[in-house]
Amino acid sequence: MINDNSIALQISNLFKVYGNQKKALDDVSLCIPEGSFYALLGPNGAGKSSLINILSDTSTATKGQITFFGKNLFTDKMWCKRRLGIVPQEAAFDPFFKVKEILHITAGLYGQKLETKWLDELLSRLQLDEHADKNARQLSGGMRRRLLIAQALVHKPPFIVLDEPTAGVDAELRRQLWSFVQELNQQGSTILLTTHYLEEAQMLCNKVAILNQGKIICEQNMQDMINVFAQRELVLQFNKPILEPQLADFKIQSDQKTMRITLNTEMSFHAAYSQAVQHYGEPCQVDIQQENLEDIFLRVTQ
Amino acid sequence: MNNARGTWTLFTKECSRFMKVKTQTVLAPALTALLYMLVFRYAMNDRTVVGFNVDYITFLAPGLIMMSILQNAFANTASSLLTSKIMHVHVYLLMAPLTAFEVALAFLTAACLRSMLIALVLWLVFLQFMDVWPQHLFLSLYFMIMGSLIMGSLGFCCGIWAQKFDDMSLITNFVVLPLTFLSGVFYSTQQLPELWQTLNSYNPFYYLIDGFRYSVLGISESDPQQAIMISSISSIVAVCLSWFLWKKGWKLKT
Numbered sequence: 001m002i003n004d005n006s007i008a009l010q011i012s013n014l015f016k017v018y019g020n021q022k023k024a025l026d027d028v029s030l031c032i033p034e035g036s037f038y039a040l041l042g043p044n045g046a047g048k049s050s051l052i053n054i055l056s057d058t059s060t061a062t063k064g065q066i067t068f069f070g071k072n073l074f075t076d077k078m079w080c081k082r083r084l085g086i087v088p089q090e091a092a093f094d095p096f097f098k099v100k101e102i103l104h105i106t107a108g109l110y111g112q113k114l115e116t117k118w119l120d121e122l123l124s125r126l127q128l129d130e131h132a133d134k135n136a137r138q139l140s141g142g143m144r145r146r147l148l149i150a151q152a153l154v155h156k157p158p159f160i161v162l163d164e165p166t167a168g169v170d171a172e173l174r175r176q177l178w179s180f181v182q183e184l185n186q187q188g189s190t191i192l193l194t195t196h197y198l199e200e201a202q203m204l205c206n207k208v209a210i211l212n213q214g215k216i217i218c219e220q221n222m223q224d225m226i227n228v229f230a231q232r233e234l235v236l237q238f239n240k241p242i243l244e245p246q247l248a249d250f251k252i253q254s255d256q257k258t259m260r261i262t263l264n265t266e267m268s269f270h271a272a273y274s275q276a277v278q279h280y281g282e283p284c285q286v287d288i289q290q291e292n293l294e295d296i297f298l299r300v301t302q
Numbered sequence: 303m304n305n306a307r308g309t310w311t312l313f314t315k316e317c318s319r320f321m322k323v324k325t326q327t328v329l330a331p332a333l334t335a336l337l338y339m340l341v342f343r344y345a346m347n348d349r350t351v352v353g354f355n356v357d358y359i360t361f362l363a364p365g366l367i368m369m370s371i372l373q374n375a376f377a378n379t380a381s382s383l384l385t386s387k388i389m390h391v392h393v394y395l396l397m398a399p400l401t402a403f404e405v406a407l408a409f410l411t412a413a414c415l416r417s418m419l420i421a422l423v424l425w426l427v428f429l430q431f432m433d434v435w436p437q438h439l440f441l442s443l444y445f446m447i448m449g450s451l452i453m454g455s456l457g458f459c460c461g462i463w464a465q466k467f468d469d470m471s472l473i474t475n476f477v478v479l480p481l482t483f484l485s486g487v488f489y490s491t492q493q494l495p496e497l498w499q500t501l502n503s504y505n506p507f508y509y510l511i512d513g514f515r516y517s518v519l520g521i522s523e524s525d526p527q528q529a530i531m532i533s534s535i536s537s538i539v540a541v542c543l544s545w546f547l548w549k550k551g552w553k554l555k556t
Contacts, residue, residue, distance in 0.1 A: 056397045059556040078304050081399035092390040096319050108311025109398040150393075290406065 006034040007067070008159055008190040009055075009244045010156065014064030016050045016214075024050035026214035028064070032207070037182075037191045038199045039201040039222070042211035043301050048194045049089060051211070052163050068159070069148045082110060085157035087165050091144035093136035100132045104152050104218075110155035122150045123163075127173065141189075149177070153184070157172060159193045166200070178204060202226075202293040212301045229300065230291040234261040234272050237285035247275050259283075309404040312395070316412030320378060327416060332423040335366045339431060342488070353492045354521050363428045364518040365487035368449055368511045370424060371417040372482050375450040376457035376474070378413040383461025384470055392554060402549035406458065406541065413454030414447060421446060434518065441517035441526075448533040449510045453478075455540035460555060462547050485511050491523055506536040512523050 009032040016025035024047045032038045042048050053059035054066070057077065066073035068080045093102060103122070107114035123129040123233050126146040131139060139147060149165055162181070165172045182204065185191050195201050201208065202222065209219040218225065236259045243253035255258045259280070261272045269288065276283070291299070304311065320327040346358040354361060386392040392525055395405060429436070436442040441475065456478075463469045484498075485491075485507040501507045503524075513529030516522035522529070548554070 053556060056393070057555070058393045058396045060551065078399040078401065081397065084397075086397055090390055090391060092393075094315075094319075094391050095389065096322050103316050104312055106394065106398075107303075108315075109308045109400065111305045113307070113308045113398065228490070248453070284381075 008032050008034040008069060010067040011198050012065040015062045016054065017062045019124050023214050028216055030209050030216055030219050032190060032192060034190055035188055036207050037205045038193065039205035039208040040192060040194045040211060041198065041201060041208060041297055046209055046211045047214040052161055055161060083157050084144045085152035085155065086160050086161045087148050087163055089163045091148055095137050098133050102136060103150055107154045114141060114154060122153060126150050128182045140151040142170060142173060145169055158188065159190045163194050164196065166195065166197060198294040198297055210297060210300060219302055226293065229296045232263045233289045234263060235287040235289055236267060236276055236283040238280060238283050242280055247279065248277065303404065304401050305399050305404055308398060308400050309408050312408035313411050316382060316409060317415055318380060320416050326454065328419055328423065331370050331420050332427065334403045335370050336427050338366055339428065342461040343431065344554045351490050354489050356519060356521060360432055360434055360519065362488065363432065363434060364515040365511050368514045369419050369425050369482045369487045371446055371449045372453045372507060373411040373478060374420050375417045375453040376478055378457060379409050379454045379469055380457035383458060384464050386419050397552060399419045402545050405548050406544045409458055410451055410454045410541065413457065414450040417450040418446060436518045442514060445514040445517055445533065447511055448537045451537040452506065455544040458544040459547055462552060481505060481507050483513050487507045487511055506532055509533055513518065
């Protein structure tokens with residue numbers, strides 16, 4: 001549930017320039033409301049990991065401000081870190097320890113004693129219970145990724161960053177994982193998700209930002225994004241081949257008996273339909289297709 | 303303290319790490335020192351040390367113990383940090399709500415504990431060769447702790463600096479080993495040429511070994527108070543350097 005009055009994370013004019021003068025983040029500003037499920041999307045090299053690394057304190061910002069639940073992330077570091085759970089992209093574990101030990105250690109590092117009930121729930125929800133006494137080295141890629149998620153949740157943070165958490169996880173486990181994360185979100189946790197599975201982002205998230213070449217190119221509620229950015233197509237099927245396909249006010253594509261008329265938000269469906277009927281007669285089939293998040297993403301990041 | 307449980311967890315994790323491979327981290331260094339003792343015992347027989355009225359083996363024992371403390375305190379922090387960096391698990395420490403002071407404290411106390419354990423094992427073994435008990439027990443403990451802190455801190459800094467095992471090997475073989483070997487573990491520095499004696503007077507390891515030998519046997523080449531002062535200052539500088547480098551995130555953060 002989004003409570004727009006409170007902001008979980010406010011990033012203002014953030015810059016990150018690496019030693020080789022590569023500008024990874026270029027004046028990034030975004031706002032994540034408390035309780036939201038927020039998708040941060042971008043192609044490889046867009047700057048998502050640089051942003052997450054700054055949040056996780058494994059990288060330093062060149063310039064800018066980050067406010068986390070009203071506190072300055074850079075000056076109230078310890079307060080913020082206790083409330084932040086990060087699932088990093090890279091699945092790395094200390095080779096000396098077993099799954100259970102790793103979770104106890106992580107909770108301890110966050111200043112908490114891991115309750116048996118919560119440990120059992122985490123292991124069970126992430127299907128790690130059978131592997132609790134295995135060394136992390138013995139786990140498969142998918143299990144390691146689930147262990148990363150368990151590690152990030154072990155101290156029950158109110159803000160969870162999931163950096164491509166389902167890469168290498170099979171479909172069934174992905175479904176279970178999302179159901180668990182959605183539950184956490186419904187219980188009040190704010191989730192920041194980066195993923196290349198845009199269908200999942202569209203299904204799960206209520207806010208979205210697209211980052212490209214270090215800049216935020218759009219940030220909106222998911223539905224508004226779809227409504228504003230998604231192009232629609234009026235697809236008309238005729239009984240006979242279309243001769244000289246051309247409409248004065250619309251961009252069209254045609255293939256034998258099918259005509260696709262591209263509509264942007266200002267264009268009227270009725271005007272397009274009337275013009276087509278006037279030129280080519282009544283179609284035998286009419287359909288309206290809308291771009292999904294993936295189509296929008298690919299178009300705006302090109 | 304900001305996060306006492308976190309600091310304790312990191313300390314126990316570090317101890318657990320070296321205890322899981324105790325053959326390599328505790329028993330092997332103890333065996334190495336024992337071999338030195340056996341070799342020198344038969345090579346030197348009943349000879350006494352120049353300038354001291356004490357047999358060679360009795361002179362050697364505290365030096366070997368301190369050398370093991372120094373080398374293993376360095377190895378503990380250095381290998382732990384470098385391995386973490388290479389495996390990319392150091393990010394969990396950077397992400398955790400631990401201050402630089404707490405991280406350094408946990409790493410250094412774990413290094414102290416490992417060194418003390420090795421010292422204890424060595425002492426128990428050396429008791430089979432001679433009947434020597436520390437004349438100044440608290441002073442012995444003081445030098446052991448100072449030695450562990452100095453070398454644990456240097457290992458910590460080198461662990462932060464090194465990017466690969468070859469970097470670490472450079473420091474271990476070309477800095478730590480020569481400095482400990484040339485600091486009077488195996489001989490009285492009075493036997494050295496004057497130039498070497500002068501150079502040694504700037505070597506903090508020499509004061510740690512000489513001071514520790516004084517605390518055990520009651521004999522020394524330098525003034526024990528000077529040894530206390532130099533080892534205290536060196537440990538403060540080394541610990542502060544560790545704290546500072548972690549706080550800055552030097553070679554740790556991008």
